[in-house]
Amino acid sequence: MPSLCGSFCQATTNGCGDCSSYERRIGRDKLCPEFFNSVQKKFTDGMKHVVIDAAIDAYLSETPRCFKMADLGCSSGTNALSLIGDIVNAIDERCHEKTRQVPQFMVFLNDLPGNDFNSIFISFSDFGSRLKNVRRRDEFHSVFMAGVPGSFYGRLFPSNSLHFIHSSHSLHWLSQVPPGIFNEEGKSMNSRKIYISKTSPPSIAKAYHQQFQKDFGSFLKSRSEELVSEGRMALIMSGRDTKEPCNKMTTLLWELLARSLSIMVAQGEIGGEDLELYNAPFYGPSLREIEYEVLREGSFTVEYLKIFKDKVGSGDAKKDGAALATAIRAIQESMLCHYIGREAIDRLFHIYSELLSEVMQKEEIMAVYAIVVLRRSP
Numbered sequence: 001m002p003s004l005c006g007s008f009c010q011a012t013t014n015g016c017g018d019c020s021s022y023e024r025r026i027g028r029d030k031l032c033p034e035f036f037n038s039v040q041k042k043f044t045d046g047m048k049h050v051v052i053d054a055a056i057d058a059y060l061s062e063t064p065r066c067f068k069m070a071d072l073g074c075s076s077g078t079n080a081l082s083l084i085g086d087i088v089n090a091i092d093e094r095c096h097e098k099t100r101q102v103p104q105f106m107v108f109l110n111d112l113p114g115n116d117f118n119s120i121f122i123s124f125s126d127f128g129s130r131l132k133n134v135r136r137r138d139e140f141h142s143v144f145m146a147g148v149p150g151s152f153y154g155r156l157f158p159s160n161s162l163h164f165i166h167s168s169h170s171l172h173w174l175s176q177v178p179p180g181i182f183n184e185e186g187k188s189m190n191s192r193k194i195y196i197s198k199t200s201p202p203s204i205a206k207a208y209h210q211q212f213q214k215d216f217g218s219f220l221k222s223r224s225e226e227l228v229s230e231g232r233m234a235l236i237m238s239g240r241d242t243k244e245p246c247n248k249m250t251t252l253l254w255e256l257l258a259r260s261l262s263i264m265v266a267q268g269e270i271g272g273e274d275l276e277l278y279n280a281p282f283y284g285p286s287l288r289e290i291e292y293e294v295l296r297e298g299s300f301t302v303e304y305l306k307i308f309k310d311k312v313g314s315g316d317a318k319k320d321g322a323a324l325a326t327a328i329r330a331i332q333e334s335m336l337c338h339y340i341g342r343e344a345i346d347r348l349f350h351i352y353s354e355l356l357s358e359v360m361q362k363e364e365i366m367a368v369y370a371i372v373v374l375r376r377s378p
């Protein structure tokens, strides 16, 4: 029987103290309702062979007695352990093919300090029954787990301590709203839009891109210290398949949320001045922008880099609009409350749900993800 061991390690140096307010808020008010989980799982399932192959390559580069891996931005939903189980099973199988002893596995689950790590630990027993060699009575191996709270934009692990790092659907969240979108009085220069939009001045796209460069650069630098030489990292994040920063597929959800807010302003339900402070801490990079940052940081070789697209929803526009609005609400509610007040939130997401359904009736909404596999250079 595999032995499963979970613990909650509070002892990281990069706790909440140096997090931006976005990171503190988004981590405290949990994010991923089931609809969102299932959408993300569908995409992760479509790309997971790439992640599993990268983990096998990382294992075969060193064949350690204890294979150490981390899931960054793991959240607390059902997806958290699913891919980890697939990776353990795949390495287990590969060892059997090569009549090699199966390694022990040390799995670190990271998210912001407000994440509900305990609910992941509670699901350990289900996780155990998914491991293939539970069925094999002739072999023993172990999977150990620990929670690591902290921002992945700083250091989380000791130097040279990990063989494989994975992160899905998390790195498109910036550490903060780009400071460059605000004027000297602290007002947004994004003309009542909340992300890069067709009507945004060029300085807005530039400010978002610069924040992405700063954050992704810090992420790469920290991971380069933590991964062993020849270690692998597989990252899945929202992306775009065009050079232009204003790409309909990446911006549509934000456009519709901005439109919902404007409707409320026009009807006098909220004040317009509040919106001049609110923008989304999100960025969907192009493959070129990702590759450029990897080359600039200099510690990794790109092994795989691709855009993955698929449609969102079941075909029932009314239901899909409502479900998507609920999912976006889970992510944005705490931040929006801060600007428009808690009492306006129900109305806002009712309008948003209707706008989404209207659009989904006429056209398919596509989600676009970038997937990248990096190898730590020797």
Ligand SMILES: C[S@@+](CC[C@H](N)C(=O)[O-])C[C@H]1O[C@@H](n2cnc3c(N)ncnc32)[C@H](O)[C@@H]1O
Binding pocket: 023, 026, 027, 031, 032, 037, 040, 041, 044, 072, 073, 074, 075, 076, 077, 079, 080, 110, 111, 112, 115, 150, 151, 152, 153, 167, 168, 169, 170, 173, 175
């Ligand atoms: C949409 S969930 C993704 C969950 C899961 N990885 C999946 O694929 O379904 C995004 C997660 O990223 C986490 N996150 C956002 N910014 C982070 C940061 N700077 N450091 C660590 N986790 C972060 C959020 O708290 C959230 O749990």
